[in-house]
Amino acid sequence: MEVTLVIFVTIFYYLTLPMDSKRVVYIPKGSTSNAISYLNQNGYSLNFIDRVTLFFIGYPQSGWVDMGKRSEVGKITKLDFLYKIATSKAALATVVLIPGETYYFFLNELSQKLKLPKDELFKVYYELAYKKDGNIMAQTYNLPIGMNPRDVLKYLFQYTEEEYQKYSMKIFGKYNKDEWYRYITIASIVQKESGSKEEMTQVSGVIYNRLAKKMRLQMDGTLNYGEFSHTRVTPTMIANDESSYNTYKFGGIPTDPICAVEFSAIKAALFPAKNSYLFFMKNITGKGHSFATNYDSHKANIQEVVTTKKIEKANDTNKENTNKTKENKIPLEKEKNNKPQNVKNEFDPKQKPAKIPENSSKQKPSNDKKVYDKLHKETPKKENKQQNQTKELWKNI
Numbered sequence: 001m002e003v004t005l006v007i008f009v010t011i012f013y014y015l016t017l018p019m020d021s022k023r024v025v026y027i028p029k030g031s032t033s034n035a036i037s038y039l040n041q042n043g044y045s046l047n048f049i050d051r052v053t054l055f056f057i058g059y060p061q062s063g064w065v066d067m068g069k070r071s072e073v074g075k076i077t078k079l080d081f082l083y084k085i086a087t088s089k090a091a092l093a094t095v096v097l098i099p100g101e102t103y104y105f106f107l108n109e110l111s112q113k114l115k116l117p118k119d120e121l122f123k124v125y126y127e128l129a130y131k132k133d134g135n136i137m138a139q140t141y142n143l144p145i146g147m148n149p150r151d152v153l154k155y156l157f158q159y160t161e162e163e164y165q166k167y168s169m170k171i172f173g174k175y176n177k178d179e180w181y182r183y184i185t186i187a188s189i190v191q192k193e194s195g196s197k198e199e200m201t202q203v204s205g206v207i208y209n210r211l212a213k214k215m216r217l218q219m220d221g222t223l224n225y226g227e228f229s230h231t232r233v234t235p236t237m238i239a240n241d242e243s244s245y246n247t248y249k250f251g252g253i254p255t256d257p258i259c260a261v262e263f264s265a266i267k268a269a270l271f272p273a274k275n276s277y278l279f280f281m282k283n284i285t286g287k288g289h290s291f292a293t294n295y296d297s298h299k300a301n302i303q304e305v306v307t308t309k310k311i312e313k314a315n316d317t318n319k320e321n322t323n324k325t326k327e328n329k330i331p332l333e334k335e336k337n338n339k340p341q342n343v344k345n346e347f348d349p350k351q352k353p354a355k356i357p358e359n360s361s362k363q364k365p366s367n368d369k370k371v372y373d374k375l376h377k378e379t380p381k382k383e384n385k386q387q388n389q390t391k392e393l394w395k396n397i
Contacts, residue, residue, distance in 0.1 A: 014049055015079035023146045024090050025065045026155070035060035035085070050082060058086040064144035066090035090144035099138040099262040100191045102229040103129075106136065106260065114145055114152065121149040128153055130177070133225065134184045134257025136160050138191075171270060171353055181257065182356050187269035188257035192221030193280075195288040197264045202291060204272035204354075206280055207253075211357045215278070217247035225258040253356075270353040284308050 021044070027035050032054055036046045054060065066088050067076055076084075093113040097106050107125060111118040128150075129135045137160045143152060164184075168175040186207055194200045210217055220233040225245045231237070238248045244255040277291040279298035284305055292298035 011049060011053075015053065015082075016077050018075040019044070019078055019081060021067050021076045021081055022151065023067055023148070024144045024151070025067060025085065027060050027062055027065060027085060029062040032059055035062075039085075044081075050078065053079070053082050054086060057083055060085045061087075061089065064090040064092065066144065066146055090146060092142045093145050094140060094142055096140045097136060097138045097260050099265065100259050101138070102224075102226050102259050103133045103136065104227045105229055110143075110152065114143060114147065116147075116149050116152065121153070124149045124153050128157060130157075131181055131184075132256040133259055134181065134188055134261060136260055137163055138260040138262045167266065182253070183266065183269045183353075184261060185253050185255075185257045186356070187261040187265040188259045189217070189219060189222055189253070190268045191259055191261045191265040192224055193219055194265075194268075195282070199288060200264055200268035201271065201273040202275060202277065203280065203289070204268040205275040206277045206291070208272045208354055208357075209276065209278055211252070213278070214251060216249075216251050217253070219247050222247045222254055222258055225254075225256075229259070271348075271351050272354050281305070 025039075028038050030038075032051065036051060036054075039046055065085050067081065067084050068088070095106075095110055095113050103125065107121050108118065110116060111121050136156045141156070143155075147155075164177075164180055165175045168180050186204065189207060190200050190204045194203045207217060222245045223233045223237060223241060224231065225243075228237075238246065242249070244250060245258060247254070275291070276293045279292040279295065279301075280289040281298065281301055282288075282305070283290045283301075290301040290304075292301055
């Protein structure tokens with residue numbers, strides 16, 4: 001009897017001991033043993049007594065658990081901790097990281113939805129992030145209210161890292177983080193520049209073609225980084241921006257991804273379409289792009305849009321009249337096989353990923369002028385004339 005009483009008092013004393021705990025605790029799916037093992041790996045030091053106590057209280061819940069306000073000061077009793085993981089659930093907030101959005105705007109939304117101090121959130125991000133962007137995959141997240149900035153970002157980074165590793169292992173059989181993020185950088189450009197998932201592989205093909213020929217990418221989307229995500233790229237911005245994101249000034253790809261990416265963009269970066277396109281621009285509808293293999297065809301595509309815009313303004317017509325105008329126009333030179341390829345939401349094990357050209361990340365001014373002359377067998381004077389014509393065409397839009 002006395003022995004039983006001593007055991008009971010000892011267990012009671014143990015369960016009333018204070019322990020350190022975060023306000024919100026994550027518990028993975030699985031058995032009680034799995035939950036306890038996970039918690040021990042994260043510094044909670046649970047033992048046989050805790051396991052037995054949980055047997056009487058109930059099974060640990062999976063997901064995010066709210067430990068309550070008492071744990072905000074870091075202390076909670078063992079019994080209260082065990083009771084909470086078996087009975088409590090944290091209030092969740094849905095936060096969407098839109099494909100093509102930058103970390104700057106996503107962190108602002110996180111701050112608002114989870115009621116976190118913005119300055120601390122950005123500070124922790126800069127401390128923990130591997131790259132300036134692309135560290136968090138674009139998707140919908142259900143995150144608990146009550147987490148601190150560090151834990152929120154560590155969770156998002158860890159989740160994305162595991163996804164990246166899974167993709168890389170499936171394609172390459174290994175995970176080289178630095179090399180993988182070069183593909184993520186290309187994927188981020190594809191994400192920004194594409195009008196739809198269906199044309200992502202075509203845009204990716206253009207990127208690889210220009211890199212292979214040592215042509216500057218000269219894409220507006222690369223300048224929509226960070227806080228400039230929704231800023232219209234202007235000639236002034238192109239002239240003054242000295243960052244690696246300015247692909248008008250510097251050759252290769254930026255040193256960092258420009259935004260968050262989704263699976264389709266990653267797949268397009270790994271498996272670009274095998275095309276000969278070097279140029280693309282928004283088509284008449286503004287929802288997709290017209291692709292071209294040479295400057296003359298690209299200029300013809302521009303002229304078509306300019307002409308259509310002029311007709312629309314002159315006639316002040318509605319959509320029906322605009323469609324009639326397009327049908328009656330004399331067709332300009334078109335590229336063959338201009339339809340983008342579909343992107344399936346899986347990797348084809350028979351496909352081999354594209355190899356990123358060497359030194360494509362070194363930010364040095366490229367020799368576009370010489371490359372252009374060689375490709376089109378035209379004199380520099382003729383090339384300058386064509387470039388000026390392009391600028392004049394766009395002024396009329």
